[in-house]
Amino acid sequence: MELRHLRYFLAVAECGTVTAAAARLHVAQPAISRQLHRLERDLGVELFTRNGPRLVLTHAGRQMRDVAADIVTRADRATMVAQQMAGGLLTRVVVAAAPTTIEYVLAPFVATLSSSDPFVSVDSVAPDAVHEAVLAGHDLGVAATAPPTGRLVWTRLTSVPLRAYVAPDHPWARRRTVPLEELVHEPLLVPPATDPTRRVLDEAVAREQLRYDRYEQIAWPPLSQALAAAGRGVSVVTNLEQFGARPIFVTDHRAQKVLLTIHACWDPDHYAAPALAEFVARLATFADTEVREAAHSVS
Structure with a gap:
């Protein structure tokens, strides 16, 4: 036949x-x-x-x-x-990213694309699995992790600040910033140790030669923020505000915001590597304007 x-x-x-x-x-x-x-x-x-x-x-x-x-x-x-x-044409892009990255970076960007742009589909993976997903065949990865050494091309998209969320009646509720030296003495709600936000927080705390008094590990950022809104601790995440919790930017001893940097990666041997690079450049422009502006402002 x-x-x-x-x-x-x-x-x-x-x-x-x-x-x-x-x-x-x-x-x-x-x-x-x-x-x-x-x-x-x-x-x-x-x-x-x-x-x-x-x-x-x-x-x-x-x-x-x-x-x-x-x-x-x-x-x-x-x-x-x-x-x-x-012909090196790019009609579909399969992206590997963590759920928070999909919600706050990829989905808003896709909403700006036209019908002539590549069709974007995403696979939700753990933050530390993005690199392996691209090596396994995904066209593009977007990760809030430090670029590992290897054959993938990595490019910075933007940086977003860590936020401490507190209940509306918390003494810090009307503050815009909180230094790490104060934050570590509160009962904290933090991501697991493998989460990029947690890694950035741990590194900042170590640089300041500080130690946490006590903390609970909460894997799902919305739940962490909901617990903070209920007065069960101070949530440290990068998500935008929900549930009435009050956002406060986390700062170091120089009064600089503690930042989480988001990168994109792809295989330089991809059949449409030049088209992917152009696509990522557009994503970077969007991320460093729209995403960054939203992340650095509070309602």
Whole structure:
């Protein structure tokens, strides 16, 4: 069974006669008739019955029509993708990123794209799994981690500040900033040790030669912020405000905000590496304006 046999079969099924199918395909009628008989012989089933001048699908033919249409569609798509790959064109971008990055960086960026831009799909992965996901075949990774050494290309997108969230009746509720030397003495709600936000916080605390008094590890940022709103501790995340919790920027001893830097990465040997680089440049422009502005402001 060859792909052209399936195309002939589908054309006859739609047109109803070999004559009409031959005219559509610009193929001689005898050739189509021979290939249909061969297809029926190969499959071991009768695909058509004759009703006057028309050919009507049998029950087996109707089932085969759906299968054949799927095969032909997939084959056509494979051909199109191969042609695009050969030309270095980028029509679809599969991105690996953590849920927070998808929500606050990728989704807002995708909303600015047009129908002529690549179609973007995302796979939610752990923050420390982005690098491996790109090595495994994802087109692009967006991660809030320090670029590891290796063969991937990494580029900075933007930096966002760490925020401490407190309940509305907390003594800090009307403050804009809190230094690390004060923060570490509060009951903290922090991400797990593998989370990029936690790593940045731990590094900043270590540089200041400080230690946490006590903390709870909360893996899901919205829950951490909800607990802070309920007065169960001070949540340290990068998410924008929710649940009525009051945001306060975390600062170091120089009164500078503690920042988390977001990067994008891709394989330089990707078939559309130049197009990916251009796509990332647009993402970086968006991230360093729209995302950064929202992250550095509070309502």
